[in-house]
Amino acid sequence: MSLLALLPPLGLGLVMGVVIGGFGGGGGVLTVPALVYLLGQSAQAATTGSLIIVGIAAAAGGLGRIRGHGVDWRTGIGLGVAGIPTAYLGSLLNHRVSQTVLLLAFAGLTLVAATAMLLNSRGEPAAVEPVETPSAGPARSVGDTVTACRARLLRSGSLQSVAKVAGVGAGVGFLTGFLGVGGGFLIIPALVIVLRMPMATAVGTSLLVITLNSVSSMLSRAGALDVDWRVIAPFTIAAVLGTVVGKRIADRLSGEVLTRAFAVLLLAVGLGVGVQSLLSL
Incomplete structure (x- = not known):
């Protein structure tokens, strides 16, 4: 070559x-249209x-963020396993x-994710209202009642968090396998909007999930790989270097x-792929 x-x-x-190093995702959104x-x-x-x-690029970018902004390992591994x-x-x-x-499915999901990110960026997450605890009954002290209420709230919050992580992980995993992207363009909105994670932590966590999803999807395609290494190898090497930048x-x-910025990138790519796909019908 x-x-x-x-x-x-x-x-x-x-x-x-x-893009992957800066946003914690979105690389597949650029890679698939570029390759096609x-x-x-x-x-x-x-x-x-x-x-x-x-x-590979996500794994490299994730290593660079472990000591920096950090990674929510529990959430990331949960999303990946699901x-x-x-x-x-x-x-x-x-x-x-x-x-x-x-390509039309790819474009549609990209536009939906971009719109959700833009709408969410208009304001900060609403503050959690304090929960009033019921008054103590005759057989229980005030301290016992408060402790019991806190325990119920923690159990309820944990169950909701587990359900959200499992649902998001399953959805992103399916779309990773179907669309051939790491899922970052969906993981970032899910972490920020659904799980209310700060953007800095969401970036590192997303890179972990992208790595896990990419590996599992590649294993499922191991028997029918269609890869032009003359293109993929230099593309990958340059991508790893780009994550540092x-x-x-x-x-x-x-x-x-x-x-x-991430949302605007998604909008641009989604519109471009969608228009091109419609014109080819």
Whole structure:
């Protein structure tokens, strides 16, 4: 492969790596369209190649954030584990639909995630109202009553959190397998909006989930890999280097700016892929 032929995958990989390192996701949103429209791959081949590129880049970016902004390991591992079986199902479905259906689904979900992020960025999460505790009965002291109420609230909150993590993880896992993306463009909105996680922590946690989802989805495709390593290898190397640049840029920006920038990126890509797919019908 000539040096000139290496330039497109290297340049695109660098851009994708900056996005993953800076936003904690969204690399697959750029990688799949880039592989299809700019490098001439089929949607199925692009989704497989994207899993390799995004998974390795996310792992590299996650290592760089463990000591920085931190990672919510419990939530991240929970999301990843919940997504393993559904990622397998998504990968099976990937080979049963047409390229146009794949790309239209990709565009639609991207636009929905972008809209949700923009709406959420308009205001801070509402403060949690204090819960009034019932007055103590004759057989129980005030201290016992307060303790019991706190225990019930903690149990209820834990169950709700587990249910949210399981639901989000299963959904993201399926879409990772189906669309061939790490799921960051869905994980970030889910962590910020559904689980109310600060953007800085959501970025590191998202990278962990992307890595786990990419590995599980790749394992489900192991028997039918369609990978052009002449394109994927330089793309991946450049993406890993780009994550370092992206992290340094993100460290200088506020969570609000990162959230809105990520949403605008999703809107642009979603509109572009959607229009291109509709024109090809």
